[in-house]
Amino acid sequence: MARQQLLLASAIMSMVLFAVVTIPADVRHALSSHQPLNWAVSVVVYTALMARRRFPIGTVAVAVIGSLVLMADGMAYPLTLPAVFYMLYSIALASGPGRTLTVGVAVKAALFTTSLITHPGITGFVVLLWAALAVTTGFAARSHRAYVAEAEQRARRAEQAREDEANRRVAEERLRIARELHDAVGHHVALINVQAGALACLIDDEDRTPARESVAHIQRASEEALEDLRLTVGLLREPGLQAAEPAEPVPGLDQLEELICSFAGAGLRVTSEVTGRARPLPEAVELTAYRVIQESLTNTRKHADCATAVVRLGYEPGALRLAVEDEGKADPPGRRRVPEGHGIVGMRERVAALGGRLSAGPRPEGGYRVFAELPLRAARIEGS
Template sequence: RTREQEAQQRVAAERVRIARELHDIVAHHIALINAQAGVAAHLAKRQPEQLLTALEDIRDTSRSALDELRVTVGLLRQSGDPVAPRTPAPGLADIPVLLASFARAGLTVDHTRHGTAAPLTPAVDLTAYRIVQEALTNVRKHAGADHARLIMHHHPERLTITVEDDGGTARHHPAPAGTGHGLIGMRERVATVGGRLHAGPRPEGGFSVTADLPLRPGRLISETPRRDGHDDSRTACR
């Protein structure tokens, strides 16, 4: 009975992990395709000569979504399946490509780095990438902003990632609040590798997401008080 319960727990944990991957992939790419389609519609009326570029962006984003979905669904295959995909999971090395995709969708991201980057384990590397991806997707979908900041602090034993925006602009209207799965998924991802995540409105306006990730999973980062006294556990999810 104990072995059966352990097997059921492993299956449940794997389902949650795959569901989290699918959410991040679909939410990110569909948000970009939606934004790119809006750009294409605008260009069709005012700058038809640039419409082809916008359509190519939509094509490339949808192709990337299909590739990532193919890899994730491949996790459901048996390990010995010869047609299971072998594409590596994304990581921080793919951040420039990610930021370029947001730029084509109308979101400019200022990226700054502090400290010396240290090698990350695959689990932490994937978690870091997904945190950046999901946080910027939330900015594009919910904040109505066209500018965001990505700050990475490389510490001796941890990596701190901050994504923040200043809120909507006069040209945009914030989208309706989501179901909260995005922020819940980020918390789950960070907790899985032993990290901490803080998220909530900024006193100056806008929203901020900060993730502290250990360089190696399993080494829990101790909780430190927020300087602003904000308790993110009561923050409404995006």
């Protein structure tokens, strides 16, 4: 960039210097002689400049022809040469290298040849140098404009990329918070709904012990729902406004028994089966497995007409496989399938984020089955 500016400044200074040194004598001669031809040709050439935008090649041709005529008439440096140099500059500024080279070579050859014939000596080389400086100056200015335009375009693209990245991160964060609200708070609210329904049936009984147990379950589940809601909403705070408090542990498979017990209080008996050697897993896999099991059991308690479910965990060298099955009634033939809700969509998104796969659907022998395979290697890469 600095080199182009230096070249442009040097070209302009050189043209001014040559003009100051060589042209004044011819200009004084032309002004004193009052030759009609000089004035007529100069007026035609400079009038033609008004059409330079629509007819650049025609305009430069008129300027060159006028200069050649005046050279042949005895002027070493005709008054029309500035118009020729200006047109060379304009063409170099507005046209590509090919067109500039073609026009520049033709004009230089015509001027140089005529100068050598009419005024042998240094005159032809001076005119040739002026023409070369005009082309170089125009080309340098064109390169500078292109550089500035490209820099502005890159800045706009970079700004757009930053904006797109910010929007993408916001969308991902909103989706993550939505999943957490649905999985964590939705689970407790579902249990509250079940216990409230049971309480409505038990409230008129003489034995109030079951009713008290339902109330206790409702109170405990509501407290846990409020706590989960408080923690999740805290994610929406600005960093400077977030309270300084210890982070809540990320739910994992070490809390599976506690999760199973919470469903036992709601009337769903859950058993667990583990194959392979249980071991610590990446945090992302632990959280995803926990949420899939939690959502599957919540759906079983809300929608399945059964009181038992099975959670199967399979620890393999490169993956964790889990399945949640219940013994609900099989759908009758021809029954329209219910569209997937937010829970299954959220499970699919969680599993897909780790590069795993999830399937959910009714079993042929009755009931419902959710199966997920979570690769461990992809989770390590994501967490690293």
